[in-house]
Amino acid sequence: MRKAASLLFAGGLAFLLAVLVAKLPFGETPMVLGKQVLAQGAEQTGTANLVTSVVVGYRAYDTLGELSILFTAALALGLVLGKRNAAAPRDPDAGLVLRASADLLLPLLLVVGFYIILHGHLTPGGGFQGGVIVAAALFIPILARPSRGLDHGVLVWLESLAGALFILIGLAALFQDGAFLEPLLGKGELGRLLSGGTLPLLYLLVGVKVGAELTGLLVNLADAEAVE
Amino acid sequence: MTEWLALILVVMMLAAALAVVLVPNLVGAIAASSAVSLVVAVIFVVLRAPDVAMTEAAVGAGLSAAVLGLGVRRLGLWKLNEGKKDDA
Numbered sequence: 001m002r003k004a005a006s007l008l009f010a011g012g013l014a015f016l017l018a019v020l021v022a023k024l025p026f027g028e029t030p031m032v033l034g035k036q037v038l039a040q041g042a043e044q045t046g047t048a049n050l051v052t053s054v055v056v057g058y059r060a061y062d063t064l065g066e067l068s069i070l071f072t073a074a075l076a077l078g079l080v081l082g083k084r085n086a087a088a089p090r091d092p093d094a095g096l097v098l099r100a101s102a103d104l105l106l107p108l109l110l111v112v113g114f115y116i117i118l119h120g121h122l123t124p125g126g127g128f129q130g131g132v133i134v135a136a137a138l139f140i141p142i143l144a145r146p147s148r149g150l151d152h153g154v155l156v157w158l159e160s161l162a163g164a165l166f167i168l169i170g171l172a173a174l175f176q177d178g179a180f181l182e183p184l185l186g187k188g189e190l191g192r193l194l195s196g197g198t199l200p201l202l203y204l205l206v207g208v209k210v211g212a213e214l215t216g217l218l219v220n221l222a223d224a225e226a227v228e
Numbered sequence: 229m230t231e232w233l234a235l236i237l238v239v240m241m242l243a244a245a246l247a248v249v250l251v252p253n254l255v256g257a258i259a260a261s262s263a264v265s266l267v268v269a270v271i272f273v274v275l276r277a278p279d280v281a282m283t284e285a286a287v288g289a290g291l292s293a294a295v296l297g298l299g300v301r302r303l304g305l306w307k308l309n310e311g312k313k314d315d316a
Contacts, residue, residue: 051279081302116282124278132286139294214291221298226306 046187047121047196055126056202060170060181063202066128067163067209074217081224088225091146102144109137117207121196127203131210138215142222150219155212162209169198169205234274241267254300255308262293 037054045053055063093099113133120126142150170181177184181202188195244267247260265288272281300306 049279125282126279129279129282129286132283132291136286136290136294218291218294218298221295221302224298224302226301226304 052121094144099144102141120203127206131207134211135214139218155216159212162205166205265289
């Protein structure tokens with residue numbers, strides 16, 4: 001009986017998907033917005049990378065939503081993990097090779113991460129990608145030396161500050177121009193590091209927030225005592 | 229040329245995805261899921277979506293594997309030799 005029900009469900013789902021596929025025009029986008037952005041994006045926002053002009057320009061409000069989703073996920077993880085059992089033993093430090101390469105990788109990955117964040121409006125990449133790399137850079141030394149730990153206070157401050165500044169820039173645009181998170185500060189010359197108005201600033205804040213949040217999340221997870 | 233490259237990549241991705249389900253060892257399954265994301269990232273590069281490829285490589289291949297691995301460790305299921313016949 002249950003097998004028949006599952007089969008019926010799967011068949012129904014396949015039928016719905018087939019209907020959708022049959023109705024969709026293949027190989028052409030039904031959206032007109034994409035063409036508009038491609039035609040006018042660089043001119044309107046002043047960013048050479050059009051993906052960034054969408055992510056923190058036209059759809060900055062969605063990015064704010066993504067940031068809050070990530071924040072909620074990190075919060076939920078902290079709640080589920082709870083407080084660490086103080087009596088539980090910590091993992092021993094890793095061997096020399098892993099410790100030395102972690103120390104070598106830290107500055108290298110930090111530079112790569114911040115390069116990707118700061119050049120988000122010029123080349124592929126941006127706050128989310130760079131933020132994840134920064135988080136990895138900060139997490140690898142913890143993985144090599146689990147006993148050392150990390151100061152969560154600084155991370156929490158950085159994260160809150162970045163999130164608050166993101167919203168404040170949006171509110172400033174609201175009061176000045178009449179639209180929340182509208183780009184400010186002039187566009188500058190296309191392709192220069194200092195161009196695109198507030199968009200690189202917003203992406204830097206995204207990068208700092210994502211980096212701090214994910215570092216805290218990973219360290220929390222790694223710090224949790226393992227079940228024997 | 230691009231079609232053949234995409235075809236090979238898709239086959240590799242499907243093989244890695246099958247490995248996620250079939251490998252009895254949890255650590256190996258996590259590594260295979262990371263490999264799926266890695267191949268998907270290469271496919272995104274071939275399809276000229278470098279932004280998405282970077283996200284996929286950083287989040288899919290790196291971060292999610294780390295989170296899964298740490299979760300497995302937290303649950304006490306981190307066993308490297310599980311599923312081997314000569315493990316006794």
